[in-house]
Amino acid sequence: MTQLRGRARELQRDAVRRAIAEAATTLFLTSGYDRTTMDDIAREVGISVRSAFRYVETKEETILGPMAEIGDAIAARVRAADQRQSAWDALVHAVARFADELAAEGESGKARSRLLATTPQLRGGLADKRRHWADAISPAVEQRLDDEVVARAMVAAVLAALDVVVEKWAFSEEPVALSDLFHRVAGAVGDH
Amino acid sequence: MTQLRGRARELQRDAVRRAIAEAATTLFLTSGYDRTTMDDIAREVGISVRSAFRYVETKEETILGPMAEIGDAIAARVRAADQRQSAWDALVHAVARFADELAAEGESGKARSRLLATTPQLRGGLADKRRHWADAISPAVEQRLDDEVVARAMVAAVLAALDVVVEKWAFSEEPVALSDLFHRVAGAVGDH
DNA sequence: TTCCTCATTGGCAGTCACTGCCAATATAGG
C-alpha cells in the first residue's frame, strides 16, 4: 500500500500547491507583488511560512508553479501532429492551442497575464519557465527538422512571439481573438 | 562651470560602474554568483556596500549593467540600413553585427556568455535587458513594416534566436563563427 | 587661504526572502 499512500500524499501536496497559487495570485493582484509577503500568503493558506517554502521554492513559484506542465503539453501536440506538416506549422499550431486555452480562461487569464507583464520581479521565473518549455518542445521539433540549433531557435522564436501577442491581447480593450492574432503574427514573422 | 562639473561627475560615475562590473565579473567567474556577496564586490572595488548600491540597483546589475546600450546600437543600425532592405533583413544584419562584436571579445566574451547561460539568478535581469533592447529596436523595425505587433514579435523572435545561437557558440569546443551560425539559423527560422 | 555649500559617503538598523536545525506533532500500518 506504499504506492497508494505515496499517491495520496502527492494529491495532498498538489492541493496545497494549488491553494498557494490561488492565494498568491489574488494577493498579488490586489496588493501588488512587492507589498505581498510570503507571510501574507502563508497566513491566507493557513500554514506557516516555513511550510510554504516546502511547497514552493521561491516566491515567484507561488504564481508561476502551475505553468510548469504547459511545455510538455505543447511538446505532445507537436509530436501528435500530422507527420506531413512542417516543423514550423506543427509548432505554431501546437502553441496556438495553448493560446486558445489561455483565452478560454477569460478575464482571470487576462488579469494574470497583465500581472506577469507588468511585474519585473517575475521575469526571472518567467524566463525559467520558458526555458523549460523550450527544452521540452525542442526535441519534438528537431525530429521534423534534423537540426538541433535551428529547432531550438525556432521554438525560442515562436515562444517569444507568443509573449508579445499575449501581452498585446492582455491589454487591449476590444476583445481580440488571441489565437487569431497569434497566427497572423507568426505568419508574418515566418514569411517576412 | 556647472556643465563641466556635472560631466566630470558623470565620467567618474561611469568609471566606478565599470570597476564594479569588472570586479563582479571576475568574482562571479571564479567563485560563482551565489558565493559572491555584494560585500565581496564592494571590498574589491574599495567602496562600501552602501555606496555600491548607489551605482547599481541590484546585484544582477553589477554584471548586466554594461549591456544597456546595446539595444540602442542595434536600433541605430536598423535605421541606418538601406531603405530597400526588408525589415527582417535589416534587423538580422544589425543583430549579426552585435554578434560580431561579441565574438571579437574572444575568450572573455565566451566565458561571460557561459556565465549568463548557466546562472538562473541572472535570468530576470537578462530578460529585462532583452525587453529594453526590444523596446529600443521595435520602432526602427516598425518603420519598415507598418505593424506594431508584428514588429515587436519579429524583434523578440530574432533576439530569442540570438540567445540560442550565443549559448551554442559559448559552449562549443571547435571555434564556430558566431555570426555565420546566427545567419544560418535566422535564415532557417525565417524560411521554415 | 579660509570658510561655506552641496554632493557623496558609509555606518546602522530594519525588512524580507530563504535555509538549516530541531523539537513537537500527526498519521498509516501493525
Added chain:
DNA sequence: CCTATATTGGCAGTGACTGCCAATGAGGAA
C-alpha cells in the same frame, strides 16, 4: 494502542536591499 516515518513550525542566521543620518570632501566665494 503503539511505533516508524513524514510533516510541521518556530528559531536563528545569511544576504540583498532601503531609509536615515552624521561625517567627509571638493569647489567656489570671500
